[in-house]
Amino acid sequence: MESIISIKGLSKTYAEGFTALNNIDLEIQRGEIFALLGPNGAGKTTLISIICGIVNPSCGDVKVNGHNIQRDYRTARTEIGLVPQEIATDAFETVWAAVRFSRGLFGKAPDPAYLEKILRQLSLWEKKDNKIITLSGGMKRRLMIAKALSHEPNVLFLDEPTAGVDVELRQDMWRMVRGLRDSGVTVILTTHYIEEAEEMADRVGVINRGELVLVEEKHVLMKKMGEKELSLQLPEPLQEIPQILADLPLTLSSDGYQLVYRFDIKSEDTGLTEFLRRLNAANIEFRDLHTRESSLEEIFVNLVHGARLEREEQLSKEVQE
Numbered sequence: 001m002e003s004i005i006s007i008k009g010l011s012k013t014y015a016e017g018f019t020a021l022n023n024i025d026l027e028i029q030r031g032e033i034f035a036l037l038g039p040n041g042a043g044k045t046t047l048i049s050i051i052c053g054i055v056n057p058s059c060g061d062v063k064v065n066g067h068n069i070q071r072d073y074r075t076a077r078t079e080i081g082l083v084p085q086e087i088a089t090d091a092f093e094t095v096w097a098a099v100r101f102s103r104g105l106f107g108k109a110p111d112p113a114y115l116e117k118i119l120r121q122l123s124l125w126e127k128k129d130n131k132i133i134t135l136s137g138g139m140k141r142r143l144m145i146a147k148a149l150s151h152e153p154n155v156l157f158l159d160e161p162t163a164g165v166d167v168e169l170r171q172d173m174w175r176m177v178r179g180l181r182d183s184g185v186t187v188i189l190t191t192h193y194i195e196e197a198e199e200m201a202d203r204v205g206v207i208n209r210g211e212l213v214l215v216e217e218k219h220v221l222m223k224k225m226g227e228k229e230l231s232l233q234l235p236e237p238l239q240e241i242p243q244i245l246a247d248l249p250l251t252l253s254s255d256g257y258q259l260v261y262r263f264d265i266k267s268e269d270t271g272l273t274e275f276l277r278r279l280n281a282a283n284i285e286f287r288d289l290h291t292r293e294s295s296l297e298e299i300f301v302n303l304v305h306g307a308r309l310e311r312e313e314q315l316s317k318e319v320q321e
């Protein structure tokens with residue numbers, strides 16, 4: 001598939017000497033929904049701000065639809081619509097005036113039919129003559145999207161689109177964003193929520209401490225994330241995992257009192273029945289059991305740690321060769 005955004009060797013060190021992005025390479029494909037996932041301070045906003053021309057990169061090359069963001073700033077910028085984290089509009093303006101003004105900022109000729117189309121698509125057409133101050137929080141967020149789309153960009157950036165939004169509104173927002181993708185807009189969103197990436201994204205990039213530690217098709221990432229643990233508290237400690245259980249995904253705590261079975265909740269066969277059958281056959285009893293799903297934090301830790309280990313192995317191989 002063809003890239004609409006191409007990022008090569010991008011780094012950013014702020015004036016104080018802090019490196020917020022380190023050597024990022026990323027290709028965003030035309031027509032996809034790409035979720036950039038990462039903990040606070042990972043560098044998501046910095047990355048978006050550079051692509052949108054708000055922050056200057058320290059080095060590297062970014063092209064949007066073939067236009068270099070620095071040499072060809074104006075054209076590159078018209079390709080992009082940006083929905084920032086904060087809702088920032090003039091409260092006493094009407095919805096219609098706000099979208100018309102945003103379009104004008106890009107030097108585009110008025111096109112009431114196009115603006116009507118996006119307001120309808122975002123369920124705001126009925127509110128077009130209302131002052132922004134009278135809109136609900138969800139409507140205000142949709143208005144920010146309408147403003148960002150007013151100059152007909154090919155790429156839409158959504159920075160934390162559903163932060164602090166209730167579940168119902170969040171689902172509305174997801175539906176709308178999918179509709180935008182279906183109408184041909186490439187969507188890049190940042191989020192802390194795994195659930196959001198799971199619902200919406202075609203591909204997911206995980207960013208941590210300024211490094212892009214992973215870029216994966218969503219379904220591959222979901223598989224990695226769907227791990228659950230069943231831990232058994234044993235009345236008598238085991239010295240080691242018995243032979244009859246040796247081929248199962250088990251770990252034994254160092255004191256021998258806890259046996260942990262890891263399984264994929266999304267898999268058709270979790271293997272739990274077989275595990276319990278073999279426990280019985282081996283006469284292993286347990287006092288208590290509980291299950292636990294991997295948390296977002298653990299997933300990040302695992303991914304980041306895994307990526308580091310891989311890189312370190314690669315480096316040590318290169319040194320040896």
Ligand SMILES: Nc1ncnc2c1ncn2[C@@H]1O[C@H](COP(=O)(O)OP(=O)(O)OP(=O)(O)O)[C@@H](O)[C@H]1O
Binds near residue numbers: 014015040044045
């Ligand atoms: N103008 C600036 N000057 C110096 N450091 C900055 C500046 N802007 C951001 N940073 C630092 O760069 C790092 C990345 O920040 P960024 O806002 O890109 O993270 P983020 O992933 O968007 O975080 P969040 O999820 O909290 O919005 C942070 O440590 C932040 O303090």
